[in-house]
Amino acid sequence: ADLAILSNGLKYPSFDSSYFEKKAKIWQKKYSRRRHLAKLLVLQDRNKKVLCPRSLESFTNWQKAQKSKAKCQAKAANQRRDYLHKLTTHLVKQYDVIAIEDLKTKNLQKN
Structure with missing residues (x-):
């Protein structure tokens, strides 16, 4: 559920770009409908x-929808990338040693 949990218990939540992802999903529906028509x-x-x-x-309506969909998707991707860059920069500046471990919670529950 969390993006990162530090050894001192500090948790960094995963990024939520739901606003632009919802807009992209809406524009994807409009794009599909307009292209089909x-x-x-x-x-x-x-x-x-x-x-x-x-x-x-010759149909510009679905091309406009395609551009709007691409803008929303790019905006969400840029925000996600910016959040990760800011988080990693903060971690690198604050701590001397960083060790990464990828835990699978299903395996922990089995043991």
Whole structure:
């Protein structure tokens, strides 16, 4: 549950970027819906044999959704990276020796 627990009992919680992750999830739904509708319209143009059929790139609505989704995902990733950088910098400046141990709690419960 925690990102790091020090030997003196100090706990660092894992990063919570739920706001931008929720926004990215919402934009992912919008993107998928808009792309699906654009594909359907392209297929309708193709089946009706329109003189000037539309291509998928001509629909700007799903491209805007794609950009917004990418911005939200990048923002969440940047915040997560920034949190980790600040935490590791703080630990390195404060302590002389750092030892890392990866514990699996399921194995501890079995023993």
